[in-house]
Amino acid sequence: MIRPHDSVIVHTLARVFTPIIQLFALYVLIHGHDSPGGGFQAGTLFAASVILPILAFGIQDSQVVLERRAIIFGAIGILLYAGIGLLPLILGGEFLNYGKLPIPGMEASARRHWGILGIEIGVTMAVAATAVSIFYSLSERGEGE
Amino acid sequence: MTSSLPGFLFAIPFFAAIVIPVVGFTNQKLCRPIALGALVFLSIVSVIGLSEAVSHGPLSHEFGGWAPPIGIEWVIDGLSGLLMVAISVVSLIALVHAGPLVEKELSGRVIPFYSLSLLLIAALGGMVLTGDLFNLFVFLEIGSLASYVLVGVAGGRSLLSAYRYLILGTIGASLYLLGVGYFYAETGTLNMADMAQRLPDVLNSRAVLTGLIFIVLGLSIKMGLFPLHGWLPDAYTYAPDSCTPLLASVVTKVPLYAFVRIAFWIFGMATVSTQIPILVVLGWVGAVAAIVGAYRAIWQENFKRMLAYSSVSSMGLIMLGFSLGTETGFAGGLFYVLADTLMKAALFGVAGAASYQYGASTVTDLARLRRNMPWVLAALVISALSMVGIPPTAGFFGKWHLVVGALEAENYFAVVAILVTSMLTALYFFRMFQRVWAEEPLPLVEPHVLETPFPIKMSLGVLTFGIIALGLGSDLVMGLIFESVIPKGF
Amino acid sequence: MADILLYRPHFVAFIILFLLGMYIMVVSLNLVKKLIGMYIMQTSIILFFITLAVKKGSTIPILLPSVTALTPEAYANPLPHVLMLTAIVVGVSTLGVSLAMVIALYREYNTLEEDQILEKMK
Numbered sequence: 001m002i003r004p005h006d007s008v009i010v011h012t013l014a015r016v017f018t019p020i021i022q023l024f025a026l027y028v029l030i031h032g033h034d035s036p037g038g039g040f041q042a043g044t045l046f047a048a049s050v051i052l053p054i055l056a057f058g059i060q061d062s063q064v065v066l067e068r069r070a071i072i073f074g075a076i077g078i079l080l081y082a083g084i085g086l087l088p089l090i091l092g093g094e095f096l097n098y099g100k101l102p103i104p105g106m107e108a109s110a111r112r113h114w115g116i117l118g119i120e121i122g123v124t125m126a127v128a129a130t131a132v133s134i135f136y137s138l139s140e141r142g143e144g145e
Numbered sequence: 146m147t148s149s150l151p152g153f154l155f156a157i158p159f160f161a162a163i164v165i166p167v168v169g170f171t172n173q174k175l176c177r178p179i180a181l182g183a184l185v186f187l188s189i190v191s192v193i194g195l196s197e198a199v200s201h202g203p204l205s206h207e208f209g210g211w212a213p214p215i216g217i218e219w220v221i222d223g224l225s226g227l228l229m230v231a232i233s234v235v236s237l238i239a240l241v242h243a244g245p246l247v248e249k250e251l252s253g254r255v256i257p258f259y260s261l262s263l264l265l266i267a268a269l270g271g272m273v274l275t276g277d278l279f280n281l282f283v284f285l286e287i288g289s290l291a292s293y294v295l296v297g298v299a300g301g302r303s304l305l306s307a308y309r310y311l312i313l314g315t316i317g318a319s320l321y322l323l324g325v326g327y328f329y330a331e332t333g334t335l336n337m338a339d340m341a342q343r344l345p346d347v348l349n350s351r352a353v354l355t356g357l358i359f360i361v362l363g364l365s366i367k368m369g370l371f372p373l374h375g376w377l378p379d380a381y382t383y384a385p386d387s388c389t390p391l392l393a394s395v396v397t398k399v400p401l402y403a404f405v406r407i408a409f410w411i412f413g414m415a416t417v418s419t420q421i422p423i424l425v426v427l428g429w430v431g432a433v434a435a436i437v438g439a440y441r442a443i444w445q446e447n448f449k450r451m452l453a454y455s456s457v458s459s460m461g462l463i464m465l466g467f468s469l470g471t472e473t474g475f476a477g478g479l480f481y482v483l484a485d486t487l488m489k490a491a492l493f494g495v496a497g498a499a500s501y502q503y504g505a506s507t508v509t510d511l512a513r514l515r516r517n518m519p520w521v522l523a524a525l526v527i528s529a530l531s532m533v534g535i536p537p538t539a540g541f542f543g544k545w546h547l548v549v550g551a552l553e554a555e556n557y558f559a560v561v562a563i564l565v566t567s568m569l570t571a572l573y574f575f576r577m578f579q580r581v582w583a584e585e586p587l588p589l590v591e592p593h594v595l596e597t598p599f600p601i602k603m604s605l606g607v608l609t610f611g612i613i614a615l616g617l618g619s620d621l622v623m624g625l626i627f628e629s630v631i632p633k634g635f
Numbered sequence: 636m637a638d639i640l641l642y643r644p645h646f647v648a649f650i651i652l653f654l655l656g657m658y659i660m661v662v663s664l665n666l667v668k669k670l671i672g673m674y675i676m677q678t679s680i681i682l683f684f685i686t687l688a689v690k691k692g693s694t695i696p697i698l699l700p701s702v703t704a705l706t707p708e709a710y711a712n713p714l715p716h717v718l719m720l721t722a723i724v725v726g727v728s729t730l731g732v733s734l735a736m737v738i739a740l741y742r743e744y745n746t747l748e749e750d751q752i753l754e755k756m757k
Contacts, residue, residue, distance in 0.1 A: 034697075040724055068170065075167045082163065086156050095152035097210035134731045138738055279718050286725045290732055297736055304740045305752055311733050312660060315673055319680055322722060326684050329715070 002139055004058035014056035021049040029124050033113070039120035043127025050132050059139060067136040070129045077125025084118045148204040150194045151219035151274050154229060155267055157187045162263035169256040177244060180259045184237040184266070191233045191270075195226035199629045205276070214339035218276040223629030224479075228273045228402055232395050235486050236266045239394065242494050242604035243387035245594075246501055250385050254298055261298070262391060265291035272399050278325045278335045281403055282318065285367065289314045292396050299385040306379035313376045317366030320359045327356030341411045354421060360407060361423060367400035370464055371434035374457050381453035386497035389449065393456055394490035398482055401460070405467060409475070410632070418470045428468035432562035434461025439569035443576070446507050449496050451573060452489070455532065458566060459485045465559055466547045474550030476626045481543035483622070484531065484615060488540060491528040491608040495521055498601045502592045509580050512587055518597050522581075524605035529574040531612050534567050539615035546623065645686040652679035664749045666737050670730060677726040681719045688712040 005011065025045035032038030085096040093100035098115025099108035106114070161183030169176045198204055203222035207213060221229070240262060251258050268288030275281050293314065297307025329335055331352045332343040347353055362373070369377040381393055408417045408424070418424045438458030445451040463485065466478025495514075498521045499505040503513040514522045531538035534545075544563060551559035615622065640647055656679060659672025688711055696710040737747065744752045 040720070072167055072170060075163050078163050079160075079167070082156065082160060086152075086160070089149050089152045089156065092149070094147075094149065094206060094210050095156070095208050097208075099210055130728075130731070134735065137735055279721075283721060283725065286729070290728060293732060293736075297739070300739060301743065302756060304736060304743060305749075305756070308666065308733070308736050308740065311729070311736065312669060312673060315677070315729055316657070316660070319677055323680050323683070326680070326687065330687050 002054060002059040005056050010056050014052050018049050018053055021045055021052070025049065025124075029120055030117070032120055033116070039123030040127055042120070043124040044131060046124065046128035047131030047135070050128070051135050054135075067133060070133045070136065074126045074129025074133065077122045077127075077129060080122030080125065081119045084115060084122065148197070148206060148221075150190065150197065150204055151206040151221055152208075153190055154187065154194060154221075154274060155219075155271050157183055157190065158263045158267035158270065162260050162267060165260045165263065166256055169259075173255060176256055176259045180240060180263055181237065183263065184233060184240060187266075187270075188230070188233040188237055191226070191229040194221045195223075195230050198222055198226040199625070213276070214334050214336040217280050218336060218338075219274045220276045221274060223625075223631075224402070224405075225273045227479075227483075227625070227630060228399070229270055231483055231486055232266065232269050232273065232399070235394050235490050236262070236269075236391055238604045238607055239390040239490055239494070241600050242390055242497065244600040245598040246385070246387035246497050246601075249501060250299055251387060257294070257298060258387065261291045261295050262388070264288075265295065265391070265396070269395060269399050273402055276337045278328065278337060278340070278407075282322050282325060285321065285400065285403070286318050288396065288399070289318060289367070292392055295388040295392065296380050296384040298388070303383040303385065306376075306383045310376040310380045313366055317363045317373075320363030320366070322363075324356040324358070324360030324363060327352045327359065331356070337406065337411055341413070344411065345416075348416065348420060357407075357412075357421060357423060361404065361427070364400045364404045365430075368397045368404070369457055369460050370430065371437055371457055371461060374434075374438075374460075377457060378450055378453040381456065381493075382447060382450045386493075386500050389497065390490045390493040393452070393493050394486045397456070397460060398486060401463065401482070408467075414470060414475075424468040424470055427464055428556070428559065431461045431464030431466075431468055432559060434458065435465060435562055435566040436461075436569065439566050439573070443569065443573045445573075446509075448499075448506060448508050448511060448577075449493070451508060451577075452492050452496065455492075455570070455573070456489060458570065459489070459532075462544075462547065462563065462566060465562060466550060469547075469550050469554045469556060469559060471550050471554045472627070472631055473546060473553050475631060476623055477543065477546030477550045479626055479630065480539075480546055480619065480622060484539035484543040484612070487608055487611050487615065488528050488531050491524055491605060491612065492532070494601070494605050494608065495525045495528070498597060498605065501601070502594050502597060503590065504593065508577050509584075509587070511577065512581050512584070513590065513592075515581065517592070517595070520602045521597055521605060524609045525581075526578075527609045527612060529577065531616070533571045533574050537613065537616045539612050539619065542616050542619035546619075645682070649679050649683040649686070652676075652682065655679075666740065666747050666749060670733050670737070673733075674726065674730060677722070677729075681722055681726075684715045684719050684722070688715040 022045075025042045028037035028045060029039065029042035032042070084098075084101070087102070088097040088100040089095045091100055091102065098112040101111050101115050103111055103114060161179055165176050165179055168179065194204065198221045203220050206219045208217045208219070210216075240259075243258075247255055247258055265288050268284045268291060271284035272281055272288065275284065293307050293311045296310055297304045325335070328340065331347045331350055332340050334340050334343060344353070366373045381389060384392060412421070435458050438454050438456075438461055442451045442454035442458065445454060459481075463478050463481050466474050466481060469475070498518065499511060499514055502518060503510065505511060505513055511525070514525065527538065531540035534541045534543075536542075544567060547563055548560055551557075551563065653676055656672045656674075656676030659675065660669050663669055663672065690708060690711055693709055693711040696713040740752065741747055744755050746752060746755070
């Protein structure tokens with residue numbers, strides 16, 4: 001059982017930092033093309049932004065529901081990745097060949113750009129959900145393995 | 146020629162593994178039909194893939210449209226197609242068998258069981274089909290993680306065995322990764338076909354030798370080759386009965402396939418026998434493994450533990466067959482791989498059925514099968530006779546081809562090792578028969594379920610039929626192996 | 636022997652870390668300490684791969700629009716870095732699974748020392 005932290009400083013800083021961390025996670029995700037970053041790193045940052053308020057304010061009963069939803073969120077993220085990968089396979093190309101995605105009005109290199117962004121979003125969802133569900137199962141509230 | 150079949154062979158179980166948790170949270174009864182349907186579909190596609198590869202030559206699939214050696218390539222040729230068929234069919238039968246057992250011992254964890262089993266099968270398929278060394282590491286780890294959790298999913302005693310399996314398995318995978326790093330540093334490529342072309346230039350360097358040793362060590366831990374088999378007895382004994390047929394039959398065979406690919410396709414049989422004589426060393430290791438494994442199995446009281454040591458012994462025999470250095474030895478080893486997959490699935494299936502119906506765990510308890518489980522008893526008898534090597538079962542033909550291969554290679558120590566192993570195997574299986582039939586009857590105990598459930602009967606029946614059919618049709622299978630699996634100019 | 640220390644210190648570092656990690660894994664009786672040793676061992680392998688990618692005087696492997704002539708020697712090898720991203724993720728997932736197992740073991744036996752768990756299992 002994670003109890004709320006005593007200090008006012010921790011409460012205030014958690015409240016201030018959580019949206020900043022999420023914004024930074026979005027930045028890292030979208031700028032994965034040009035600077036260090038991408039799906040995995042952004043997913044971990046998202047998970048940190050979920051875990052920080054839990055550590056500061058204590059785990060509340062309402063958050064037990066979130067654990068179940070976290071796994072489904074992660075599964076949807078992986079389905080997004082695998083779906084974007086499978087679509088070119090069904091349409092006659094190869095697995096994960098984003099050049100053959102059926103997006104109208106773009107040439108192959110632009111399609112690869114958007115395909116990579118799509119799968120990175122899927123990876124972010126999956127990694128964030130996995131880290132959060134590991135955290136839930138490690139705290140006493142979760143249903144462990 | 147390029148084809149999209151390899152992509153489908155991975156996508157089908159992978160999608161099913163992801164869809165099952167999403168669907169299962171709403172309606173738990175849908176997990177099993179989705180899993181079994183996906184595996185039936187996978188078996189059909191893998192048979193199509195094998196027949197295409199045999200008739201038209203290897204099918205290759207480049208991921209992302211990037212051509213090898215820069216991109217990752219997946220190949221269905223004779224060997225990988227054959228193993229893919231074996232994996233998909235045997236895992237389908239194992240999951241059919243697991244139905245009643247999952248209800249009983251894993252209630253409340255049904256969704257993780259099916260999802261992880263399908264993820265394991267997808268990862269094994271990926272390992273078999275890939276043509277890239279690092280991709281093989283990734284799938285090795287995915288499959289291993291799924292199997293660590295499957296061993297420990299029942300809780301209780303199995304948790305420590307799963308933890309030890311995890312530690313040893315991670316050491317093995319890390320050693321494999323290290324070996325791949327050495328190979329990459331020397332040749333600059335990770336694609337298997339490309340590396341086969343670049344290796345002859347750098348063959349004399351110490352880095353290649355060290356890399357090969359690390360890879361062999363890492364894969365030996367994963368496949369349970371004595372003396373690196375420490376995780377195997379505990380993991381097989383304490384894993385839940387629903388998972389053990391799947392774990393024992395296919396999971397150790399795929400790292401063996403990885404070793405065969407690296408040794409015979411990347412290095413070449415001549416190189417590995419004479420220039421870097423690793424086959425000689427592995428021949429001795431295999432012979433010792435076969436004999437020690439069979440010897441240890443004689444003294445076990447727990448039936449699953451006896452079968453675990455029997456698995457160590459079989460892996461030793463298979464490694465002995467591959468290390469003989471002749472075509473017949475290679476074909477015999479591969480045939481014994483197929484036979485052993487069926488036999489171990491059947492034997493662990495019998496153990497699961499006996500435990501389900503009577504709570505039987507020791508060899509003496511198996512006598513209870515006589516009372517009202519005739520089909521399970523028949524499956525036990527036939528798989529045991531096949532392990533010993535009595536015609537016309539598949540085990541006899543496997544050992545026959547191994548002995549013929551050893552005689553061709555004029556390796557008389559190997560012949561002696563195979564015969565001694567068969568005698569020891571006969572010892573512990575006939576001891577089991579004695580406990581089942583020839584001793585005084587056990588006090589009567591009421592069974593948990595009066596009649597063996599239909600999925601168990603059907604799956605054990607199919608496996609038994611498969612053992613006999615593989616034995617009777619061994620000519621066809623050996624012909625297929627010689628024609629399509631072994632490359633020309635071996 | 637001395638030239639290895641002088642010219643290839645990264646290999647020496649890798650070997651020391653690898654053996655250290657393996658020693659911790661084998662010798663310590665606490666389950667979590669074994670996991671720490673496992674992760675050190677995996678990190679040493681990642682370090683080994685990354686050091687394969689370095690070239691003297693090279694820059695980050697991003698093709699700027701202003702570059703006309705391609706010289707492979709001017710760019711660091713990106714392939715080992717990408718491989719190690721995957722290996723790090725694999726290591727983290729292994730750590731996650733093993734920590735979940737350790738938690739389950741703790742809930743079952745109320746101790747984290749392996750010899751005490753073996754005692755309780757008898």
